Amino acid sequence: MAKNTYLELPGKTIERLSQYRRILYNSIHEGKTNIYSHELAKMMNLTPVQVRRDLMLIGYSGSQSKGYVIKDLVALIGKIIDSEKGQDIILVGMGNLGRAITSYFSGKRDKLSIVSAFDNDLQKTGRIVAGIPCHHISQIKEFVKKENIQIAVLTVSPEATHDVAKMLLDAGIRGILNYTSVPLTVPEGIHLEEYDIVTSLEKLAYLVK
């Protein structure tokens, strides 16, 4: 029985664990029960050694003849990255990107769901948009506290980014996934992930030339 100690895993490993699980779900769906490191590696463009190393880090052991038991591995990855009772997420800024994200994400994961959105456009608030309830931004603090929300996805207009981020921090949010083109800085102890397609495209443009 694994103790519930906090494993200090490399960030890259966490990302790969999430992806392993996604692929393993598909494999289960196709009727596979076991998988070898080289199979998993191939599907993810990695080396088998790297796969084994990641699994070693989380303390999972396979068998030399049958490889890894998919069901068990998925369960263990869940134990590592999911929180016990699930985590609810909110999204702020129900525009084009916000809608694309919520409709994509809905129902993707058991323990992780976008439960509510917030906007300041009265056209969008007070009703269901893209499958989830959209409230007015003025209600955000109360909601976050009451529902104990820890993670927010930020997809508001660039101008609103700083204000909204401040509200989120005030309300007690612990992790922000920022998609606006405005870089944020957050206090110690708050986790921030940012992503921008422009950066990816410029990198690609550099690489292909």
Place this chain on the structure above:
Amino acid sequence: MAKNTYLELPGKTIERLSQYRRILYNSIHEGKTNIYSHELAKMMNLTPVQVRRDLMLIGYSGSQSKGYVIKDLVALIGKIIDSEKGQDIILVGMGNLGRAITSYFSGKRDKLSIVSAFDNDLQKTGRIVAGIPCHHISQIKEFVKKENIQIAVLTVSPEATHDVAKMLLDAGIRGILNYTSVPLTVPEGIHLEEYDIVTSLEKLAYLVK
């Protein structure tokens, strides 16, 4: 006068250069002409040393008293990551995500633009969607060859991913930015970037717990 030799820069540095430039554009807009490494670092959550190191790698020198000249720095970054005559990009899969991306990206960069989209839904093809012309997927090969397109953004449904990727490679695409939830593998020499919000959210969920 910098020779046009191909600098072998670390991938991480390329990404940061793209972000530096974004921030520097804003600074210019606010009337700033010079900037210190620690200012830039603060805006990007980096250390000043890292900023200086990156700029050193591209061969830019500042002054001890005035820091870096923003205009010149932006120009040099452009020289490194932009291609001389600009690069045109296509997007495949004009759904929710595709529309969010095209409307966001349009006009963002001089040398980089999404010029056309492709889809197999006859509702969407043959007209302008989200600001750009959307053609039928069957025309993609011809278009890519004729217009010498090198980079494609992939936002089709998961089921279509492999087929469409194959078409793109056949047509001679050299870089793919894959947003579908289906991991791709590409031949040697082709550049691939993938991003999935689920991975980011699961990483955040792990970090905040």
Place this chain on the structure above:
DNA sequence: TGAGTGTTGATATTCAATTCACAATATAAG
């Protein structure tokens, strides 16, 4: 049985990225 094959798990090594530490330099203040 016993050689041959293919796999895992772990240690060692290499490679890449970041940070440290400080010399060199410019400016301002006394």
Place this chain on the structure above:
DNA sequence: CTTATATTGTGAATTGAATATCAACACTCA
């Protein structure tokens, strides 16, 4: 002029990530 302060640029050290290597084991087949 001299000292104090702030900055850049960079070699060296450190940290982090990926890869190579190989012993140990399990299975197959002759």
